[in-house]
Amino acid sequence: MDHAAGRPDAQSPPGCYRHPGRETGIRCTRCERPICTDCMVNASVGFHCPDCAAGRTGGSGPPPAASRPRTLAGGTVAADPHLLTKVLIGINVAVFIAVQALGDSFLADMVLIGRWPPAPFVPTEGVAEGEWYRLVTSMFTHEEIWHIGFNMITLWFLGAPLEEALGRARYLTLYLVSGLAGSVFAYLLASPTTATLGASGAIFGLFGATAALARRRNADMRPVVVLLAISLIFTFTQGNVSWQAHLGGLAAGVVTGFAMLHAPRERRTLVQYGTSALVVLVVVGLALLRTAQLT
Template identity: 35%
Template sequence: MNEGRRSVRPARTLVGAQVSDRVIITPALIVLNVLAYAVTVFQSGSPTRNDRSSLFKATSMFPDLTAQGEWWRAVTSGFMHFGLIHLALNMAVLYVVGQHVERELGKLRFGVVYFLSLLGGSASAFYFGTVCQELAGASGAVFGLMGALLVLWKRQRRDISTIVVVVGINLVSNLFTNASLLGHLGGFVIGGLLTLAMVRAPRQNRNLYQIGAVVAAAVLLGVMFALRAAQLDTDAEVILEIARTCRPN
């Protein structure tokens, strides 16, 4: 029996991950986001104005500060949330969508798609946006997972209308709130395209093709950050004056 088990190839998903019902990364990410929120609430003494906490101010993304070398903000801002409702909405979508995507991509590929989608949202808002908007939230990464799920379900010939409607409603609602439309779109595009590259990679040398797609996405985002930072550095005096207006305190 043991010999028989060794001779049978394990079942694989569309991207080459071993089929498994265990979901680990998704709940771990939810726990990290909730813990980060709890710390900001403790520091600020408010569940709604937790953005006043020292941790929040040190880790949310201010484009001018990021351009001046505080690059960690591009990642850490993805674990900060403006109040309980913002956190609850993102974690609810992460819980529902993350489980499906993690089972299809496997833990490693899922983690890569999540964090590059997070960076995609930050890079998009940083490159195309203004210097005044403070950015925080897992929305870029969550939208990236929705883009990934859209690609996976399309490839599996499943009904994608629900995903399209949910994404559409969320994007339209951005026009009437302070949410970063650019951040959401950036995450969605990176997550969708990266998953598409993983799905379409040929079986022969599949891992090599997928690694190439990941490297290409990382380079693209790095170039976007570098170009925008160079632009802001050129206009340093103007940017600092705008920043003082944005953050008078």
Template identity: 35%
Template sequence: MSNAPVPPDGPIGAEPETPVCARHSDRPTRLRCTRCDRPACPDCLRDASVGMQCVDCVKDGARSVRQTRTSAGAVLSNRGPIVTQVMIALNVLAYVVTVVQSGSPMNNSRAGLFTATSLFPEAVANGEWWRIVTSGFMHFGLIHLALNMAALFVVGPIVEQELGKLRYTAVYFLSLLGGSAAAFYFGTVCQQLAGASGAVFGLMGALLIVFKRQKRDISTIVVVVGINLVSNLFTNASLLGHLGGFVIGGLLTLAMVRAPRQGRNLYQIGAVVAALVLLGVMFALRAAQLDTDAEVILEIARTCR
């Protein structure tokens, strides 16, 4: 046995104790974060522009980077068009239920759900206000559903990315209400309305504003909208419902993309509230008119059905 003194740090040539991950004390590692120099296991390291950084430093760096925003104030994201996908799923699900109830993919308007949720003006005037929203998820047959969902599939993701999910949801539902309000206020009592066309046309109006704001060619959109509106004159589609959705969607999107950066959120919230008030007044005035002429309306309703 040697009596030579032992260095305080251990014998010469001894391996130093392996450090452990700063976030996992049970994982020895010789890797380190190039930013904070703390030990980190492979699961806690991420590729960086120089070397590898721990997840904590990556998060700190992300917070310090200024996020890119659209003209409406939405943060650009790689996430998919979740809201559009949900709306398509809800419309398809509602259609499937009506087909099961009616036993027919083309005459599904006979289903109990369809009758209870489509828009009958006299029913709305009598207090069944849910119809102004639920009618936007009902469709007269497979072709009606397919046309609306195809348009939503194409237009929706573009508008959703520009507006962001919350603003996009507001535009979608206010456009839907805009279509219902226009048909209810200006239309006749002898009608049954259903379909997502008001919301879809609202998104077309929104896309027109977005493209105009980005200085992109809008001629294709104008032609598509024009053809659809003109075709309404030769079909049973509601021209008023389409126009109402288009106007509300376009104006609301215009207010959102033109909002000043200072106080942008308050400005946009104000635009949404103003649209809600306008549509609410239209519904209330028309309901009061129909209630005043109740006897005449009931007589017309009997002949309509």
């Protein structure tokens, strides 16, 4: 007796969304609709269905929301899937130019602790005095050309595929949550007279999310692991590197990225943004704890 006779989908692969009679184990990496070998279109990672490859939603007239092409994480498919990464790079470069043009007077208002160059024995300057905006401005601020150069190259190579997989809103959430976590961990664990700046916390968050993306796509994770290992070795062997920000961003990126890419579809949005909000609440709580210690 066939115990699954009333549930054929439990034993057989789904049919292609354009050719229902053709069973397939392949899905579009953007909208996750099943596609047969005649319909799949090669993409930079995996395959796209014809509608996603052409930037269409398919059908005659507007399709129902459930059938519209979506990113792997359920976001809206954009005409330029890398636009937000370009904007983030542009913001970092613009702040870097402003730092070079305006000097220490501008830089002092952007770094995490407060005064630039950092003055000893003034641990209550900056965030501890209520200047919480520094937790955000410091993650867009660089002083050295090598620092911004390395971070922006990494941002492009990690951020562009993540933006395409997540969609803009989820990708921006991941970036900001990771950057905030990096700033808070530096505030929590570093010396109170150490000024911290740079996008590295957010960048390491992208590392963590990239690992989650590789797992979601069943891709070879060895390149990600090797690159992350090299970055961590650099973190702990070079001077003037905030390992606290790197580890904080990485931890937030792993948690947020996993939630973004592995949330169950029926309550995907709730899990994705609920997890992001929970991470923010934890890091804000740590920042309040550190402020209480310093004041």
